[in-house]
Amino acid sequence: MKYFAVFLPMRDEAKSKDLRPNHLAYLKEQGEKGHIFVxxxxxxxxxxxxxxxxxxxxxxxxxxxxxxxxxxxxxDYEIHEWEMQKA
Known part of the structure; x- marks a missing residue:
């Protein structure tokens, strides 16, 4: 299993506010499928x-x-493979 850091920079604050519940529901669904670490x-x-x-x-x-x-x-989004290292 690999880790990927996904940055989601703001493009439209009003749209983001309106769609926040949908976005959070989508992330919850992906988390339940085991796709989200944090x-x-x-x-x-x-x-x-x-x-x-x-x-x-x-x-x-x-x-x-x-x-x-x-x-x-x-x-927008930007994806980078992330190599996690614990301190």
Missing amino acids: KGRFVDGWGGLVIYQGENLEEIEAIVSRDPYVVSGAR
């Missing part, structure tokens, strides 16, 4: 970060591209 928003309003778990970049990109924030254009 998630959270940046307190400065920049956007959010989700650490996904999956087999490869293509799998994660397919999941992220269906997020209501991304579909609506409320957020």
